[in-house]
Amino acid sequence: MATAILEQFINGAMMGSIYVLMALGMVLIYGVMHVLNFAHGVLFMVGGYMAHLYFFNLTGSYPLAILCSMASLALIGMVLERLIFRQLRDNLRMQIVASLGLILIIQNGVVQLWGPHALQMRPASVDALVRVGQLSFTVQHFVIIGVVALAVTVLYLFLTRTRLGTAMRATSQHPEAAVVVGIDPNRVYTLTFMIACALAGLGGALLGPLFLIFPQMGDAPMLKALSAIIIGGMGSVPGAIVGGLGIGILESLSTLVIPTDYRDTIVFGALILMLLVRPWGIFGVRVRGEH
Amino acid sequence: MRRLTIPAALAAALCAQAAYAQEETVTIGIVTAETGPLAAPGKFQMNGFNLAVETINEQGGFEVDGTTYKLELQVYDTRCNAAEGASAMQRLATVDQVPIVLGELCSPVAAAEAPIAQDMQVPLIITVPTASNLTEQDNPYFFRINAHNGQLNRALADYVQTIDAEPLAFIAWNNDAGRGGVNGMQALLPEDYEIGYVGYFNVGEVDFSNHVTNIRNSGAKSVMLLMDEEPGALAIRQLRDAGLDVQLIGTLAMGSNRFLDRLNADYLNGMVQYNSFPPNAPLERIKAFSDAYSAKFGEESHGFAAQSYDAVFAAVEAMKAAGTTTDGAAVRDALAELSFEGVIGPISFDEQGQASPPVYMTEWCEGGDRKVIFPAEMVADCGAG
Numbered sequence A: 001m002a003t004a005i006l007e008q009f010i011n012g013a014m015m016g017s018i019y020v021l022m023a024l025g026m027v028l029i030y031g032v033m034h035v036l037n038f039a040h041g042v043l044f045m046v047g048g049y050m051a052h053l054y055f056f057n058l059t060g061s062y063p064l065a066i067l068c069s070m071a072s073l074a075l076i077g078m079v080l081e082r083l084i085f086r087q088l089r090d091n092l093r094m095q096i097v098a099s100l101g102l103i104l105i106i107q108n109g110v111v112q113l114w115g116p117h118a119l120q121m122r123p124a125s126v127d128a129l130v131r132v133g134q135l136s137f138t139v140q141h142f143v144i145i146g147v148v149a150l151a152v153t154v155l156y157l158f159l160t161r162t163r164l165g166t167a168m169r170a171t172s173q174h175p176e177a178a179v180v181v182g183i184d185p186n187r188v189y190t191l192t193f194m195i196a197c198a199l200a201g202l203g204g205a206l207l208g209p210l211f212l213i214f215p216q217m218g219d220a221p222m223l224k225a226l227s228a229i230i231i232g233g234m235g236s237v238p239g240a241i242v243g244g245l246g247i248g249i250l251e252s253l254s255t256l257v258i259p260t261d262y263r264d265t266i267v268f269g270a271l272i273l274m275l276l277v278r279p280w281g282i283f284g285v286r287v288r289g290e291h
Numbered sequence B: 001m002r003r004l005t006i007p008a009a010l011a012a013a014l015c016a017q018a019a020y021a022q023e024e025t026v027t028i029g030i031v032t033a034e035t036g037p038l039a040a041p042g043k044f045q046m047n048g049f050n051l052a053v054e055t056i057n058e059q060g061g062f063e064v065d066g067t068t069y070k071l072e073l074q075v076y077d078t079r080c081n082a083a084e085g086a087s088a089m090q091r092l093a094t095v096d097q098v099p100i101v102l103g104e105l106c107s108p109v110a111a112a113e114a115p116i117a118q119d120m121q122v123p124l125i126i127t128v129p130t131a132s133n134l135t136e137q138d139n140p141y142f143f144r145i146n147a148h149n150g151q152l153n154r155a156l157a158d159y160v161q162t163i164d165a166e167p168l169a170f171i172a173w174n175n176d177a178g179r180g181g182v183n184g185m186q187a188l189l190p191e192d193y194e195i196g197y198v199g200y201f202n203v204g205e206v207d208f209s210n211h212v213t214n215i216r217n218s219g220a221k222s223v224m225l226l227m228d229e230e231p232g233a234l235a236i237r238q239l240r241d242a243g244l245d246v247q248l249i250g251t252l253a254m255g256s257n258r259f260l261d262r263l264n265a266d267y268l269n270g271m272v273q274y275n276s277f278p279p280n281a282p283l284e285r286i287k288a289f290s291d292a293y294s295a296k297f298g299e300e301s302h303g304f305a306a307q308s309y310d311a312v313f314a315a316v317e318a319m320k321a322a323g324t325t326t327d328g329a330a331v332r333d334a335l336a337e338l339s340f341e342g343v344i345g346p347i348s349f350d351e352q353g354q355a356s357p358p359v360y361m362t363e364w365c366e367g368g369d370r371k372v373i374f375p376a377e378m379v380a381d382c383g384a385g
Helices: A002-033 A040-059 A062-085 A092-114 A139-161 A163-173 A175-180 A185-210 A219-232 A237-254 A260-277 B002-020 B039-058 B082-094 B107-120 B132-136 B149-160 B176-188 B209-218 B229-241 B257-262 B284-297 B303-322 B328-337
Strands: A129-132 A135-138 B023-032 B062-064 B067-077 B101-103 B124-126 B142-144 B168-173 B195-201 B222-226 B247-250 B272-275 B339-341 B346-348 B360-364 B370-374
Touching: A002 A040, A002 A135, A002 A139, A002 A163, A002 A185, A002 A219, A002 A237, A002 B209, A040 A062, A040 A092, A040 A185, A040 A219, A062 A092, A062 A185, A129 A139, A135 A139, A135 B229, A139 A163, A139 A185, A139 A237, A163 A175, A163 A185, A175 A185, A219 A237, A219 A260, A237 A260, A260 B195, A260 B209, B023 B039, B023 B082, B023 B303, B039 B067, B039 B101, B039 B229, B039 B284, B039 B303, B062 B303, B067 B082, B067 B303, B082 B101, B082 B107, B101 B303, B107 B124, B107 B132, B107 B142, B107 B176, B124 B303, B132 B142, B132 B176, B149 B176, B149 B222, B149 B272, B149 B360, B149 B370, B168 B176, B168 B209, B176 B195, B176 B222, B195 B209, B209 B229, B222 B229, B229 B247, B229 B257, B284 B303, B303 B328, B303 B339
Parallel strands: B023 B067, B023 B101, B101 B124, B124 B142, B168 B195, B168 B222, B222 B247, B247 B272
Antiparallel strands: A129 A135, B062 B067, B272 B360, B339 B346, B360 B370
C-alpha cells in the first residue's frame, strides 16, 4: 500500500502543479479585474497547440517551444483584454458571458485550424523514464513539478519585488487609490491578462506532451482550478497554490479507496464542504455581510 | 396555325423538362459528431458515408421506379450530445423531410434519436454505437448495422478463456458503451472467473495513473481496454511506462495503423483486440474497400468507415426495393426484409433491427503488423490483420 500511496502522491503532485498554474492565472485576473475568466481552460489548450506548432515547425527545442508558447499566449491575452474585456469593463455579467463565448469560438477555431484529431508531441522528457523503487515515472512528471515550482517562485518575486508587481497588487487592493498614486489601470489590466494567459500557456505546453493535445484538454483543469481558488480563497495567490496542489493530491489518493469514477465527486464534495464551513476559503478574507 | 404551334411548343418543353427530371437527387440525413470529444471517430464515419455516396454517384446513381437518383447528404453535428441529436433527428424528419437517417456515434444520443425516428416514421440506421439495449426497444424504425457489445463480447469472452488472462482488469468509458461492455463481458465469463479490478473514466479524461496503480495492486495478468483510439493509446502508454507487464486486450479502435502511429510496435507487441473489420484481411470485399478508402483519404481504412459505407448501400437498396425515395414507412419495411453482401459481411436485420456482422480477433506482431487469430477459419499470418 505504501508503494501505491507514493505512486499516487507523485501523480497527484504533478496534476496538482498543473492546477496551480491554472488557478494562479484565474486568481490574478479575478484579484485585479474581479472577472472569472471561464475561457482560461481553452487558453491552456491553445498553449498546448502553440507548443506543438513551435516544437515541430519552428524551434525543434522543447524548452524554446514552451517559452514561445508562453509569449504567444501573452500576446493573445493582450489582444483579448483590449478587444473584449476592456470594452466590457463596466459590465461584469457581460464579461463572464464573453468568456463563455470565447470557449466555443476558440475551441471550434482550433478544430478548424488543426482538425479534430488529438496531436502528439514527444520531447525526450516524455519518453525517458525514472525508476523510483519499483515504480516508474516519465521524466516529464518531475519536469512539470519543477517548472511549476520555479514559475510560482518567479511570480512571487515579481509580485513582491518589482514596481509592476506592486502596481498589480495595489490595483487589486484599491483601484481608485492606485490611480491616485499614478498607476495606469489599463496597463495593469493588460499586464495581468498577459501574465495569466502566459501561465495558462505554460500549463498547456507542459501537460500536452505527457498526454495529448486536443480541443477539450483544458476543460477539466479549468474546473479543478476554479475549485482550487474557491477552496484556497478567491483572490489569494497562496490559496491558489495550496488549493491546486491539495486538489491534485486529494483526487489521486482518493482513488486508492473509492472507485476512480468518483474522484471528481470527492473534489467537488470538498468544494461544497468548504463553501458550507468556510465560504471565504483557506486564505480568503471574510467580508462582513458577504454570503 | 399559330394557335396550334404555341401549345405544341409548350407540350414539347414540358416533355423535355420531364425527360430532364428523370435524373433527380435524393437526400439522406446524417447525424454524427464533427466537433466535440468524438470528432475523430466521427471523421471515419463521415469518410465512409462520403465514399459510398461518391461511389454510387460515379456509377450513375440508382434507379427507383423508373427514375435515376443521385445521392446527397444532409449532415448535422450532434457533438455526441443527446439534446442536439434529438433536435437534429427532428429537423431531418420535418424540415429536410429525408426518407432515412444514418449515423450516430454515441449510444445515449442514438437512444434519444430513436423515439423520434419512430414518431416521424423515418428509419434510422446507426453505424457505430454498441450499447446492446439500443436494439431491444421494439422500435420498428431503428436499425443497427454494426455489431453490439453482446456480439463483440461473445467473441472476446471466448478468446479470453483460451489464454492465461486471470485475474482480468478493466478500464472502460464511464458511459453506456463502457459500462455495458464490462457488464456484458462479466456476464459472458464463467462465474468463478477472477476479475481483479474495474475502473471507469469519463470522456475527455487523459490521466490513467489512478487505474495503473489499482491494476498493479490487484495483481491482474491482463487488462481489457473498452474505449476508443485516443484514450486507448494513452492508457497503453501509461500502463507500459509504469512498468506493468500485462496482456493488453483492446477494441476494434486499437487494431489499425493509425493506432500504431500513436504508439509504436514495442508498446503494442502481443496486444489482442476484437475487430469487426480487419482492413488487411485476405477477402476481396475488404480489399476492394480498403484500396478505395486509402486512395481517397490517404490512410488505412477503418471499421467505422466500412460500417457507415455499408449503411448507405443498405439505404439505397431499401429505397430501390420499396420503390420510393420519400415514404419512410415503405423504406422501413424494405429494410426489415433486406439482405445483401456488404463490405463488413452479409447484412440483414433481425426483428429488432440488429444486423449480425462477423467479429474477428487480431493480434499485434513484433514488427507492427497484425494477424487474424480468431475465428479459426479466418486465422492469417502477420500482415493480414
